[in-house]
Amino acid sequence: MAEKRTMQALLKRDLTPGILIEEVPIPQPDDDQVLLKVRAAGICGSDVHMYEGDASYKVFENSMPVILGHEFSAEVVQVGGNVQGIAPGQRVVVRPRAPCGQCHYCKTNRRHMCTGGSLAHGLRIDGGFAEYVVTWPETCIPLPDNISDTLGALIEPFGIAANAVHDGGLNMGESLVIQGPGPIGLLALIVAKARGVGNCIVIGTSRDTLRLERAKAFGANHVVIADQVDAVQAVRDLTDGRGADMVIEASGVPALLQTALDMCDKMGRVVVAGIYAGPAQVDFTAMVRGGKSLIGTYGGLVAWERILAWLSANPYYAQLSEDVITHRSHLADADAAFKRSVNKENIKEVFIFN
Numbered sequence: 001m002a003e004k005r006t007m008q009a010l011l012k013r014d015l016t017p018g019i020l021i022e023e024v025p026i027p028q029p030d031d032d033q034v035l036l037k038v039r040a041a042g043i044c045g046s047d048v049h050m051y052e053g054d055a056s057y058k059v060f061e062n063s064m065p066v067i068l069g070h071e072f073s074a075e076v077v078q079v080g081g082n083v084q085g086i087a088p089g090q091r092v093v094v095r096p097r098a099p100c101g102q103c104h105y106c107k108t109n110r111r112h113m114c115t116g117g118s119l120a121h122g123l124r125i126d127g128g129f130a131e132y133v134v135t136w137p138e139t140c141i142p143l144p145d146n147i148s149d150t151l152g153a154l155i156e157p158f159g160i161a162a163n164a165v166h167d168g169g170l171n172m173g174e175s176l177v178i179q180g181p182g183p184i185g186l187l188a189l190i191v192a193k194a195r196g197v198g199n200c201i202v203i204g205t206s207r208d209t210l211r212l213e214r215a216k217a218f219g220a221n222h223v224v225i226a227d228q229v230d231a232v233q234a235v236r237d238l239t240d241g242r243g244a245d246m247v248i249e250a251s252g253v254p255a256l257l258q259t260a261l262d263m264c265d266k267m268g269r270v271v272v273a274g275i276y277a278g279p280a281q282v283d284f285t286a287m288v289r290g291g292k293s294l295i296g297t298y299g300g301l302v303a304w305e306r307i308l309a310w311l312s313a314n315p316y317y318a319q320l321s322e323d324v325i326t327h328r329s330h331l332a333d334a335d336a337a338f339k340r341s342v343n344k345e346n347i348k349e350v351f352i353f354n
């Protein structure tokens with residue numbers, strides 16, 4: 001660490017639209033922490049909301065200034081005196097926060113609902129949009145040798161996608177609609193293919209050309225462009241008039257929750273993975289009479305270690321997943337990267353370091 005004392009970092013000082021690239025001191029780990037050199041860090045939808053100064057992120061203003069970035073892979077470069085089991089040179093992916101192990105949810109095997117634990121990287125404490133970051137060994141998961149740095153940076157959204165498929169209980173041969181072809185929707189498609197999905201339909205808009213092309217390449221049987229046709233009717237036509245066994249709602253558009261329910265077959269499941277800016281109105285009577293389930297998914301029980309084990313053992317799916325990343329750029333060009341994200345010119349954009 002000798003001579004270099006400062007590093008480049010992307011941060012927010014308040015919710016004013018835009019981002020700042022500043023030279024800040026390299027953080028130093030205490031005895032219980034590790035210092036990581038970031039290798040790759042993905043831009044998430046929530047980072048884009050922060051960039052735009054979205055009012056629903058006001059709650060994070062009291063943690064600012066904060067370095068953004070919660071989807072990142074890194075290499076351990078220094079460990080504190082009390083740290084065991086992890087050494088410099090190890091490549092890792094970093095959980096945004098570590099569960100506490102003590103609260104009701106941790107003790108009942110639902111660690112993703114933990115109410116204690118460490119603070120969240122990239123929101124409450126400094127994250128991975130910087131050359132270095134300090135964290136705890138508990139948040140670090142070793143990366144298998146055949147998983148690239150960039151794929152490592154995709155494991156956080158993969159966790160959301162894998163758990164959406166899992167929480168809906170997708171069975172072999174069932175039909176599936178994925179509404180919203182962003183990174184979560186596309187990663188869910190890859191997981192669903194690996195899990196034996198039947199007829200698979202991905203829905204987007206005419207602005208999603210690039211995304212829908214990728215969906216086809218990943219094995220979607222059909223894509224539907226919702227602003228050109230009646231998407232509910234299109235899904236019914238593709239499912240013998242019934243609707244799909246399972247729908248993953250990954251668009252985050254409140255009005256599309258009802259659409260998702262309308263596309264779902266009787267006794268089917270709608271898994272909601274989007275985060276909504278406001279309440280959504282839903283016809284519950286129709287849902288009840290159709291015996292349909294509405295399931296919220298947020299993190300989940302499919303551990304990142306399992307996702308890494310699957311990708312490591314299945315290079316075919318690892319390669320497909322890499323193709324969700326359309327742009328690799330450098331932190332210095334972050335403003336252009338965020339503009340591409342706002343304009344949907346990229347699918348997943350990842351900052352790579354040195």
Ligand SMILES: [Zn+2]
Pocket residue numbers: 044045046070071156157
């Ligand atoms: Zn994210």
Ligand SMILES: [Zn+2]
Pocket residue numbers: 099100101102103104105106107111113114115116117
């Ligand atoms: Zn806990």
